[in-house]
Amino acid sequence: MNKHPESYPVYLFHMTFGHHGIFSLTPIFLFAIYGALRQALGRPGGAKPEGWHEDEVTGGPAGEGRRGRLGAVAWLTLILTVVMLAFYTWNPKARNYGGSTQGLRWLFWVIPFWMVVLPFGLGPSAQRPWLRRLSLVALLVSAFTVGYALRSPWSHPWLLDLLEHLNLYTLQR
Secondary structure, X not given: OOOOOOOHHHHHXXXXXXXXXXXXXXXXXXXXXXXXXXXXXXXXXXXXXXOOOEOOOOOOEOOHHHHHHHHHHHHHHHHHHHHHXXXXXXXXXXXXXXXXXXXXXXXXXXXXXHHHHHHHHHHHHHOXXXXXXXXXXXXXHHHHXXXXXXXXXXXXXXXXXXXXXXXXXXXXX
């Protein structure tokens, strides 16, 4: 599994939403990207929680300094995600989907950053039942992916196995 003749857009698709896609295998991270965007753009949104009060020192909402730091983490998360996807999409020596792994291993180290901003992406789902159900489905698919990987972490992901079993896609090795 070294080189693939796929075009750059096809390769990027499979890295994100395809057979090795970080968002197709763990769709809960789509909520993390949404949360990072909300936090980076300064839109924490939603109704103010009970106990919300103005900070006596700054005159702004309490914890605004924390929001500034989280905004910086959100920007860092978005930049790292885009840079890593771009680098591995256009790097001719690394066009192998990370080898035989349960996902795009080059992005595994970005997962802690996504976890930090995930609550900001899940927050709006508290008021919308359909969004709450969608986030639950995303969590279940993500948990299934983890469970499938437990049997053999250095094998291909379930989505690729399924596509190959159905003869819909064959990964050149």
